[in-house]
Amino acid sequence: MPPTHGNHSVTCDWWHQVISTIRSNAALTSTARSYELAPNMYPS
Known part of the structure; x- marks a missing residue:
């Protein structure tokens, strides 16, 4: 249901x-979640 124009x-x-x-x-x-699964992918 689309809203009214107003x-x-x-x-x-x-x-x-x-x-x-x-x-x-x-x-x-x-x-x-990615950091927890693969922390080595991110710089310290």
């Missing part, structure tokens, strides 16, 4: 913020 920009801004947060959390988790 609050379209607000919905888009909120959705982009949610996606950005999810991507940031996923990136941090992925980096931490």
Whole structure:
């Protein structure tokens, strides 16, 4: 169900913020997990 034209920009801004947060959390988790599995790949 698409948002109404009036609050379209607000919905888009909120959705982009949610996606950005999810991507940031996923990136941090992925980096931490990779560091635990292969710490030698990263410089001290």
